Amino acid sequence: MAGMAAVKSEPARILIVGGGYVGMYTALGLQKKLRSREASVTVVDPQPHMTYQPFLPEAAAGSIEPRHVVVPLRRVLRKCHVLTGRVTKISDADKVATVEALDGHVEEIPYDVLVVALGSVARTLPIPGLADRGIAFKTIGEAIYLRNHVLSRLDLASTTDEPELRKRLLTFTVIGGGYAGIEALAELEDMARYALRYYENLDPDDMRWVLVEATGRIMPEVRDSLGVYTVKELEARGIEVYLDTRVKTMEDGHVVLDDGTEYDCDTIIWTAGVKANPVLAETDLPLDQRGRVICTATMQVQGLDGVWAAGDNAAVPDLSKTDVDPAATCSPSAQHAVRQANQLAKNIVAVLRGRKPKPYVHKYAGSVASLGLYKGVADVYGFKAKGFIAWGMHRAYHVSRMPTFNRKVRVAFDWLGSWVLKREVVSLGQINDPRAEFDRVTKS
């Protein structure tokens, strides 16, 4: 690629597929570093924004305005071309990506340099009922939906006279005890508990929140002791935690666990892990057994010229661990994704200018998690914290990491607003069927 760029008079065409953490940060780095006419940068994503996923639980709980959790790509990538569409195929042999644009037309986009940043999708299992009843927790749409859904269950439960229906409406299940699942569970339960003060015929004890985790511990990202603390904290709040337990079926919302427990439930949140974006199977890129693009430590795709990958969809060697485990690769986390993207932008520019790329090295620093207002756990650089301090660390860390000054300020004002004016707990469930009211009027 270095040689190619040196003899070319046309700017190199850099195509970034995926505008999430890796895609957006790489594009930001490139637009800052590239000289004019050195290269053009195009970012393709089906969404017009990057999503700051660690804030999804707070968006679902109403502590942050959902719009402030996403970063508009066109606004921040002023020197790049942003195409709203879905990559359906990549042929590196032809140096072309096939993109289905939002309006449905299909375009073939040629490139000289490709960055594969397609992230991951929810990992599913063949559990009866999962496809019909499960709600994932990875997008801003899902966070908004869940907030309205949970609050509207309270509205529904407060109006019914049928005890069995009320019980079902007030039963919520989260499957998967990674930080996404735990934070979603803890924030939504905290919000629902707070909201119940405004319902005269409902009591917090009427609610049932259940966590089901297939392994013997939750949040593998933090130390064992903090995982144990988190389970105790959740149980003290009345949340039922089932470890070493699997869901056998959830057909029509009837949940059956493999320890024999059975119950009816109206809300099932599925956060049982992620897998690399399956669209990678429609490419001629080398994939590992987990479907991730195989990379070198410089994030160049193995054996290919001008092709780079990072983030959840890439198997990048974790050099901080390879002395103990030579096959170790970076875990799917925002922490790696952001740092990889910064190095990736530098590496692409270096190679365009005929210099050598540098390997990505970062020792995982730990994790912070929010468990609702004023509650949290943290394990950062060996420093362990619980409760209010950990919650403060969570907020301080994430607002510092939130991309762009504009978003940091908006998020900080959202927190200030909720603190001064109290939490907003109204359901806008109407947005799930916005034409219903007009239909009623026109048909009456």
Ligand SMILES: Cc1cc2nc3c(=O)[nH]c(=O)nc-3n(C[C@H](O)[C@H](O)[C@H](O)COP(=O)(O)OP(=O)(O)OC[C@H]3O[C@@H](n4cnc5c(N)ncnc54)[C@H](O)[C@@H]3O)c2cc1C
């Ligand atoms: C609820 C939740 C909480 C989390 N909390 C933390 C945390 O506290 N700390 C932490 O380190 N990590 C956390 N993570 C994980 C972290 O968000 C991911 O590891 C990170 O987003 C990975 O970055 P990425 O760029 O690889 O993927 P993403 O940021 O997911 O970006 C992938 C992009 O590709 C786009 N895309 C998908 N398909 C296509 C297609 N066919 N064509 C074009 N574009 C496509 C998507 O729209 C998306 O914008 C959390 C994740 C979730 C879901």
